[in-house]
Amino acid sequence: MKKIKKAVIPAAGLGTRFLPATKAQPKEMLPIVDTPAIQYIVEEAIASGIEEILIITGRNKRSIEDHFDRSLELELQLKAQGKYDQLKMIEEISDIQVHFVRQKEAKGLGHAVLCAKQFIGEEPFAVLLGDDLVDAKVPALAQLIQAYDDMGGSILGVQKVASKDVSRYGIVRPKSVKPRVWQALDLVEKPSPEDAPSELAVLGRYVLTPAIFDLLEKTQPGAGGEIQLTDAISRLSTKEAVFAYAFEGRRYDIGDKEGFLEATVEYALKRPELRDPFLSYLTNTIGPMLGKR
Numbered sequence: 183m184k185k186i187k188k189a190v191i192p193a194a195g196l197g198t199r200f201l202p203a204t205k206a207q208p209k210e211m212l213p214i215v216d217t218p219a220i221q222y223i224v225e226e227a228i229a230s231g232i233e234e235i236l237i238i239t240g241r242n243k244r245s246i247e248d249h250f251d252r253s254l255e256l257e258l259q260l261k262a263q264g265k266y267d268q269l270k271m272i273e274e275i276s277d278i279q280v281h282f283v284r285q286k287e288a289k290g291l292g293h294a295v296l297c298a299k300q301f302i303g304e305e306p307f308a309v310l311l312g313d314d315l316v317d318a319k320v321p322a323l324a325q326l327i328q329a330y331d332d333m334g335g336s337i338l339g340v341q342k343v344a345s346k347d348v349s350r351y352g353i354v355r356p357k358s359v360k361p362r363v364w365q366a367l368d369l370v371e372k373p374s375p376e377d378a379p380s381e382l383a384v385l386g387r388y389v390l391t392p393a394i395f396d397l398l399e400k401t402q403p404g405a406g407g408e409i410q411l412t413d414a415i416s417r418l419s420t421k422e423a424v425f426a427y428a429f430e431g432r433r434y435d436i437g438d439k440e441g442f443l444e445a446t447v448e449y450a451l452k453r454p455e456l457r458d459p460f461l462s463y464l465t466n467t468i469g470p471m472l473g474k475r
């Protein structure tokens with residue numbers, strides 16, 4: 183079986199849920215504590231054994247390219263000031279090999295992934311969505327790759343969501359295979375709770391076989407008038423086995439304001455240098471306010 187070496191990170195969306203912050207800057211560059219969201223995603227891919235990363239960008243996304251480029255002036259200045267820890271940090275970011283392709287029109291996630299066809303070729307590959315941040319002991323994508331090695335077909339990273347939330351996600355029609363694994367018989371993009379085939383939602387991590395590209399080429403606009411990855415995967419599931427795998431980890435929807443705030447607070451509490459002062463602020467300043475609501 184072919185090893186998963188390449189990953190695609192679609193980052194061409196307009197980020198309308200985060201206006202006005204995203205009017206002139208990509209939502210993928212919004213920081214969680216001090217690190218742009220997309221850097222966490224790239225780091226997850228690398229920690230999962232990915233060797234080549236393609237980011238699908240669009241207009242207004244140049245700062246993503248700049249972030250992974252060298253920053254010579256900054257490097258010189260940090261060196262001159264003897265700030266070697268920071269120098270090492272920014273050098274490590276620009277050492278990451280990232281490729282870019284532009285999606286020229288915002289025609290949906292399926293169309294964005296189709297822009298990776300040439301880069302991927304005839305190999306199975308990973309897709310990581312930037313809105314889904316996962317904090318896990320074993321990186322979420324590494325868990326999916328393990329499931330791919332076990333099952334030998336496309337793998338969708340899922341978790342159970344509340345019934346009222348199914349209309350925000352791609353939802354799987356599952357057939358139980360073994361603990362944490364289902365065969366996905368079908369998928370529905372953003373169903374109403376009444377029409378949802380289950381509460382297993384695809385949460386931004388995929389391992390896909392290259393057969394997806396021919397199907398994406400034939401996929402007509404679906405939910406929201408966009409070419410949906412979910413619709414193409416649904417077609418794929420009629421041609422070859424597609425599995426859903428319930429990955430472990432705390433997942434944040436950072437494309438949503440509340441999810442973004444949750445991630446910010448929880449990631450801040452994980453930083454040794456911030457934990458104590460921030461906890462004391464939450465306890466002493468915010469805590470008493472909660473009692474008064």
Ligand code: G1P
Pocket residue numbers: 291311313314350351352353371372383384385386410411412437
């Ligand atoms: C996209 C996918 C959806 C998936 C979701 C995960 O939706 O289309 O199937 O469940 O990401 O976050 P979006 O959040 O772009 O509307």
